[in-house]
Amino acid sequence: MSTQPANPPGPVSGTAPGSEPILQARGVTMRFGGLTAVDGVDLDVAGGEIVGLIGPNGAGKTTFFNCLTGLYPPTAGSITFRGQRLAPKPYRVAEAGISRTFQNIRLFPNMTALENVMVGRHCRTREGLLSAIGRGPRYRAAEREARQTARELLSFLDLDRHASAIARSLPYGDQRKLEIARAMASDPGLLLLDEPAAGMNPRETLALRETIFKIRQRGLSVVVIEHDMRFIFNLCDRLVVLARGRKLTEGRPDEVRADERVIATYLGTAPAAAPGTAEQEASDAR
């Protein structure tokens, strides 16, 4: 188990990777019928750490994400976040402080950008039916707070000009960013990004990296699945390599880069998996 940080690129050394892990996944296993998509994977993420999750197509990365976020109840294994065991329900996981984006953008396409982010704020507000009807001062304060947070996040991701635009009408790159804004609205401690750079051009990818660093500066840990090797090697403190559902290895980017097994099973066999292209990973389980 190597939790030692690599030399973090970028101006982030101020945060404290290496402290107590906030996420502890132990022996996470997911079987679909006869197929084992994820097989006994362990993962620790420290506060403020950026971890990359890589592996060839079908390695089980997204399935692992889905297990972490409660979309799939894992067949075996346990996931602990901030010392608490997570119930395999997506809304519980979100409440506990893990938030995610999706491999295929899953915004609420016909709601405005602002509303999208406000839905992300959902689990941090408590107003029920009666207060929504009665609209007391508490309700109005909460609603104002939610709106403000949403606006602040939109401007954090440089989306404020789109606030009242329908999500579906946003440019592709902005939709990706809007998904991140929505995910951050629930004040998560850990952000899971599933191929955030997919479909982006090199300039957008570069901007995305800066954004992720900025997110980390707000005290969030980030786990990223990505196929763009240049992007991920320059972004992450640590890389975890999955292959056929198992953890192959993990370590600092330079360690992983040098690992022969990784080269053999991943880079070696798939040199065509050129970084930076909009690669469409077939569904992990197939």
Next chain:
Amino acid sequence: MFQRSLAVLGAVAGVCGLATACGSRSQSAHTASGSGGGATVVKIGLDAPLTGGLQALGLGMQYSAQLAVDLANKQQAVPGVTFQLVAKDDQASASIGEQNAAAYVADPGVAGVVGPLNSAVAQSMQSVFNQANLVDVSSASTNPSLTQGPNWKTAKTRAYPSFFRDITTDAVQGPFAADYVFKTLGIHSVATVDDGQTYGVGLVETFSAEFKKLGGQIALAQTATANTTDYSSVISAVKSSGAKLVYYGGEYPAGAPLSKELKAAGLNIPEMGGDGNQDPTYIKTAGPASNGDFATVPGAPLAALPSAKDFIAQYQAAHFPAPYAIYGGTSYDAAESIILSVKAALAQDGGKMPAGDAFRSQVEKAEQAVSFDGATGPVAFDQYGDVGSKVITMYKIENGAWDQGVYSGAFAG
């Protein structure tokens, strides 16, 4: 600029208001300027399901009442008065019926209403009619509680002074059938099946009470949902109960399959039903096995009644687009009774129409006292508003057709 626009807007609003205010001459007109030549127009309402599944019955009611009105106008039954039938469709719905009742009450020209068909609709209409003292004569709703109050079995009380009916209640049909089964057929063990609807349940209830009183045994009592056709579980229970006759409370679409399946299951016992079963389709559906089944119908057989001959002839001569159906005779009589009450009420005031509410109360009083020989027999109302005559006829299926009525009699019960 803005103020000017406002002024224009105001002017438009004013014109509209004015136009609405002086409109609607058709509703308030009491005197027809047309054919009657200054005669007073008195309206008679008719409420029935004129569309939907019960359409055939409702239209029969409408045209029969229309016939009564037309004849009264032709014969100048009430000098100086032209009658007009105002038909409304209640779609067999209680809320629509109530809405129609309100519309009748609101029209001061309406002196009385014929109908409705369904007992539930009649219930919802009565509080509206009763408040306005508007006479309602039902020619088809047979639920006893309408006239004799909710506790009619134990303590009869008149529920609505403005409500009358000239058709025999279910409370008579059932006991008549029980009497016939026990005494004439000599059967002492019967299974009852009903369709869970007001009519069917009422029939079976009154039948069973009388049958037990006579000393018979109800071997089995079953309810089947109204639209069911599968009676296999009922029949296997009937079979083991040893009953010698099945009394069915309901209508033929569900009664006929029961007969068919009974016989198919090897139970050669007759089925007996009420007027809901007496229909040619019953025989078509149940097949030859239905020979020997019975059905009771309130009133003497219309076609055989000398008093109805005239009605039938006139009806056919008028070429109405639908046959008079089951409730034609009673609807004709109901309209006739209102016409006679109007006549009596007017006679009291020297031929002049009393103003407003007084007129309706006088018609109500006259209706209570009405007595004449109608198409279906003598029509006069007792203290509950029910018709005095309680004749029932028993029909039997012989050689694939309903016979002419094997037995007809008044039930004293």
Next chain:
Amino acid sequence: MTTSSSTGLTAPGRATRRRLGRGADPLVGKCLIALGSAAALGSTFLSWTWTTAFPGDLTVTGYPGGNQLITLFLSILTLLALGPALLPGGVPGTRWIAPRGSVRLLRSLSLANAASTGYVVVAIAWELGGVANYVAGTWIAGASVLLPVLGAWLLPEDDHEPAPARPTPRWAQIVVVFVVVMLGLLVTDFGVTTGFSEEFIGFCLGAGFAGRGLAASGLFDRFSALTAANRVATGWAVFAAAVSFVFLQSSDAYTSVADNILIFATVALGLNIVVGLAGLLDLGYVAFLGVGAYTAALVSGTAASRYAHVVLPFWAQALIGVAVSVLAGLLIGAPTLRLRGDYLAIVTLGFGEIFRITMNNLDGQSGPQVTNGAEGEYGIPDLRLFGYDFGRPHTVLGHTLGRFGNYYLLLVLVIALVIFIFARVNDSRIGRAWAAIREDETAAEAMGVHGYRFKLLAFGLGAGLAGLAGTIQGHLTSTVTPDQYTFSSSAPPNSAFLLAAVVLGGMGTISGPLLGASLLFLIPDKLQFFHNKQLLLFGIALIVMMRLRPEGLVPDKRRRLEFHERETAAEEAYEELVVDELDRSDGLDELEAEARA
């Protein structure tokens, strides 16, 4: 793929439309409109036929009546709309009527007048047997309404972006809102109180075309901007108009119709929370109305009730009715809302049947005596609230309110409450959660939205509102029987009609179900010949609406986008990619499914 309703296609179509009057002098057109409308206006003061046999008595010379009123009103409107086009810069004080140019308004209005008046003229000949029944007035009316149509098509298009509204003082805006709403009331009142089908058809033809014209002229947009800026005032104006309806009525004849519409609309609004906001298809919704009605009836002291000795005040009846309905909703929703939506539809359909059969069977013979079986609870006493007996006439402000008038006022309060709840909940954290669930439940859950809980909330809330309406309905009809609450029957409210009202009116909106319910109730009520075919036509209407205008007559912006998602997406290339990926993620869901099994 349907294209007819995608907004993108109408613009080029409009541009290439052949213009009849290209090159003709617009002055001729204007003169024709003025002349025709004035003549039509005049003709309404003449008699249109010599026999009273035609409904509405059009034999009177001297003042208009029946269908003539519609012609009169439309002629005035046409003349008014001619104002902006008449002088250079328009007749002072009339420019407000057409912010986007008056030509399209003129065309619609002249069409409205021609359709409505022309229909009457044809109907006179048709129903009375030939043109022998025409008199001079008929010919004048018939000919004069055609002139404006010709004239309006001679005018060149003048469609332009509306000039920004002038700043007007707050009080003036509020006055305008009130005046317009009251005008709307008069028009509605006219429609509801039409006494015969010819008048109603004429009204619908006129109102339909004129409404389109006013929308095209930009006046509606301007007015909705005004209402948006004065929401509270608009709310009060509409409320005041709704209340004053009853004071326009001289008897209960049409108040009883309005009562039934209000109940129908209230329940439709409740259903719209379930279907329109939360996206759950409930096919047994009318059962909740029944639950409320039965519950209130049982403890109302009617002699038919098993608990006849229990006589609770109405507020207690309403509370119990709502509570029992909510409970029923939760009982049905709890097991099924975890499953996919289709199952919910069929289970609610089954629940509707169970409710009806159970109420029928609790008659002391097929089950314990509770509901009095098919005979139902009858003789339910009239409501009493704070000593106010709803069954007796009362004199309020010099106007006698009959029984139905009393209930009308109560129902207006109830529907106002339902609208209030609908609007507030929709515009809140809960409403956003519902929208999110509707659009992408998986993503919503990942964002912390407890999907099941919020669906259950919608289901329970909808059930409760229907139950509330039911408690009043029981007293109003004084009879509650099981067969009032079926899936489909010829008279509203039943589940099929309710769904039709929501779908035709517009899912997710407030005015949609109101409009839908009014139309679905009034059309069969006014048009007797329609009775037999209404279920057929509603069925066809559902199919056609889903195909051509799934968002309904009064569309909700978001709903419209949802229903036309694929059509607009086709224009955007990158969407293809997303669609493909989504398909694949469906495959994943299946795998997940297997894993659970």
Next chain:
Amino acid sequence: MSVTVLLQLVENGLVLGAMYGLIAVGYTMVYGTIQLINFAHGEIFMLGGFGALTVYAWIPGVAHLPLFAALPLMLLGGVVVAVAAAVGAERLAYRPLRTAPRLAPLITAIGLSLALQQVVSLWYRLPGGGNAKAPVAFPSFGGKAFDLGGVLVQRADLFTVIAAAVCMAGLAWFVARTRSGRAMQATAQDPDTARLMGIDPDRMIVVAFAVGAALAAVAALTQGLRYGQISFDMGFVAGLKAFTAAVLGGIGNVRGAMLGGIVLGLAEELSSGILAHFRDTAQYGQAWADVWAFVLLILVLLLRPQGLLGERVADRA
């Protein structure tokens, strides 16, 4: 309660269940291919009955044939009408909505169901001038029932069971052995891949609708023969029950539909029959049969949403 009575109830249940199963296959096949609950399927069943009756009543001479000779003709008529209606509905109503939100085809199906009922009720005419507003008589077998040691088997029952068995065998053969059948299976499992393999999914969907409609027509014939009448609104409850059967067996699974039908039929007959048999519970018999059926549906959804032979469970969306 004697064994004979119990066996008689079982016999009744099997026959009723076979009929439910025949209708349920249509729900299941359509659901299996396009995940649509075809609410109008009950009306397709009803149309099948009227198609058969039309052949009997309107084609001269058919009514005079012995019933067993007329049956094939009637069956043909029923199948033709039902299949035409189902395929027409698919082409005109459902296909344009294939990519629309889920609510749209569901509402369309309800509209279709209302409209089809009304079309028959308003315009169907019998030779004598009768209409179909009330139930109409349907020809039925004369002759005595077969007595198997006290258990009576009606001729119509025999027809029902044989027809169901033949249909299921035929269906199994069709799915397993024919090109179309295999293509349909492929489409159901993965429409995209099937398309890549050169299968036209639209055609397969039409086949699913048509096969389901044909079986529903057979069911309608058995219904008419057994009860001696058919009506324009008989599709509503029958459709609901058949859907229950389909869910019971596991929606999407063809064999499951038949099994679900039989389980439902047995449950309904046995519950109401046994209850009706004892004096104390007689009142909860036939009157509550539909309630028990729907309670069963809710229980199944609650406890085993994938059904008895279910392969898929409801997804989250």
